[in-house]
Amino acid sequence: MKKLKFILLAFITVVSFTACETDDDLEFVANEAEGIAFNTSFLENYVLNSSVQGNLAERFTWNNADFGVPTNITYYLQGATMADFSDYISGDLYDLGSNVANPEANEIPVTVGQMIDLAEAAGLNNEAGTNTGMLYFRLMAVIGDDGLPSYSAIQGLNVELQEETSVGGSDITPATWGVVGSGYNDWGGAGPDGQFYTTSEADVYVAYVTLIDGEIKFRENNDWASDLGDNDADGTVEAGGANIVVTAGTYKITLNTAAATYTMEAFSWGVVGDAYNDWGATPDAKFYYDYTTDTFKVDVKLLDGEMKFRFNNDWATSFPNDNIAVTAGHYSIAINLNDNTYTMEESDVWGIVGSGYNDWGATLDFALTQIQPDIYYGDIATLVDGEIKFRANNDWASDFGDTGADGTIDAGGDNIAVTAGLYRVHMDTANGTYSLYKIQ
Structure with a gap:
C-alpha cells in the first residue's frame, strides 16, 4: 500500500x-x-x-x-x-x-x-x-x-x-478508534493517532503502540467528536472522560467499546542474541505489527552468531527452544504468534544516518522496518540537532535525501535538517515520500 x-x-x-x-x-x-x-x-x-x-x-x-x-x-x-x-x-x-x-x-x-x-x-x-x-x-x-x-x-x-467481513469474523482491519495524547502524538499535533485493529470479537479492538511519559485518550476517526477517557483510573471508559496517565514503553491496548473497558499491558517482541546485542547488553531489536498478515516484523542487521525471539526484553517468554544460527547480513524477519513460527530472509534494511543521529555512521543506523511493501516505519528515534539521510544496509551505495525540503525523497538528495527530539518515522519508497513526526 x-x-x-x-x-x-x-x-x-x-x-x-x-x-x-x-x-x-x-x-x-x-x-x-x-x-x-x-x-x-x-x-x-x-x-x-x-x-x-x-x-x-x-x-x-x-x-x-x-x-x-x-x-x-x-x-x-x-x-x-x-x-x-x-x-x-x-x-x-x-x-x-x-x-x-x-x-x-x-x-x-x-x-x-x-x-x-x-x-x-x-x-x-x-x-x-x-x-x-x-x-x-x-x-x-x-x-x-x-x-x-x-x-x-x-x-x-x-x-x-x-471485502465485507461478518461481525465477529477473523479478518483484521483498521478500526475507527485510535490512541491520542501527549504520551503518543502530542494530542494529534505530531501525526495520526495510534491505530486500533479489529479482532475476532465484535466491539473489541487492539492497538500495539510505543508510548512516552504523558497522558492518552481514545478517540474515533482522528477527531474529537467522539473520545473516551477514564475518570476513576479503574479500567473503565467514559465519553469525554479524564486523561489516562501512561509511562514510557511498548504496550498492547485492548479496548471494548460495548463493555466500556480497556486494558494495557507491556508488549514487545524482539531479537536477542550474540548475533545482535550480546544476549541483551542493549535493548532487543523491536518487532512492529502488520495487520495485513497478522504477524510482527523487524528489519535488522545481524552478525555471525545465534539468536532467539523474546518477550519484553526478558527471558520469561522466548522461542524457539533452540538458538537460531545466522550468518552476518541484513534480514527481514516475521514472527507469527498464532502458531509460534517465523520466516527470515535477506533483505535491504533502510535506516537513518547523519550528524542528527550517529555522526554519519559512527554506530549502526537507526533501522526502519518494512511493514508492508514499500512502507517503512520506525519509532522512537532519538535525534539531535543536525542533519540526516536515509540509506540502505548501513552503506552509501543507495541513499535518499530531500532536495528542496518538500517532503519527497530524492536519490542522493540534500541532507534533511532536524532538531533534537523524539520522532516517529515513516518512509514510502514507491510514492517517494517521508514523514518525521516529532512527538517530544
Whole structure:
C-alpha cells in the first residue's frame, strides 16, 4: 500500500470583470484569495470496508479564503478518480457535500460509503484484485449566491477496498478508534493517532503502540467528536472522560467499546542474541505489527552468531527452544504468534544516518522496518540537532535525501535538517515520500 504526499497551494485565483467605457472592451482582473488550503491531518491510507458504510471516513477541513474584501463564501467538496479532475461530473457521486447548511463551519464529513462509491467508479474492486488506488479531492469556493467558482489544489488520497467481513469474523482491519495524547502524538499535533485493529470479537479492538511519559485518550476517526477517557483510573471508559496517565514503553491496548473497558499491558517482541546485542547488553531489536498478515516484523542487521525471539526484553517468554544460527547480513524477519513460527530472509534494511543521529555512521543506523511493501516505519528515534539521510544496509551505495525540503525523497538528495527530539518515522519508497513526526 502506498503512502501519500500532499502538496497544498497557498492561493487560488479568481477572475472578475471590470467594465470600461465601451461595452465590448472588458478588462480581466485577477484577485488573489489568500489561505484556502486543506488543513486536515490526512491518513497515509484509507481502508474502506462495506460493512461500515455509514462510518466517517474523513472530515475534510480547511482555512478560509481571503479575497481582500468582506464577502460570503460557500464551500463545496468535490471528488474525482483522475488526478486532473477531467472525469468530474456534477452529481451525487462526485459532489460530496457543502457547508451551505452551516456557513460558519469549515468542515465537510465524508462517509466510508461515499468513498467506496468513488473507488468503484475508479475501477477498484476486490473481484478483479485491483483493490488499491488513489482518489482525488478539491474544494470549490463560490462568492455570494452565484459568483464565479474558485478551486483549491487537488488532494490525492490512497484508498484500499476490503471485502465485507461478518461481525465477529477473523479478518483484521483498521478500526475507527485510535490512541491520542501527549504520551503518543502530542494530542494529534505530531501525526495520526495510534491505530486500533479489529479482532475476532465484535466491539473489541487492539492497538500495539510505543508510548512516552504523558497522558492518552481514545478517540474515533482522528477527531474529537467522539473520545473516551477514564475518570476513576479503574479500567473503565467514559465519553469525554479524564486523561489516562501512561509511562514510557511498548504496550498492547485492548479496548471494548460495548463493555466500556480497556486494558494495557507491556508488549514487545524482539531479537536477542550474540548475533545482535550480546544476549541483551542493549535493548532487543523491536518487532512492529502488520495487520495485513497478522504477524510482527523487524528489519535488522545481524552478525555471525545465534539468536532467539523474546518477550519484553526478558527471558520469561522466548522461542524457539533452540538458538537460531545466522550468518552476518541484513534480514527481514516475521514472527507469527498464532502458531509460534517465523520466516527470515535477506533483505535491504533502510535506516537513518547523519550528524542528527550517529555522526554519519559512527554506530549502526537507526533501522526502519518494512511493514508492508514499500512502507517503512520506525519509532522512537532519538535525534539531535543536525542533519540526516536515509540509506540502505548501513552503506552509501543507495541513499535518499530531500532536495528542496518538500517532503519527497530524492536519490542522493540534500541532507534533511532536524532538531533534537523524539520522532516517529515513516518512509514510502514507491510514492517517494517521508514523514518525521516529532512527538517530544
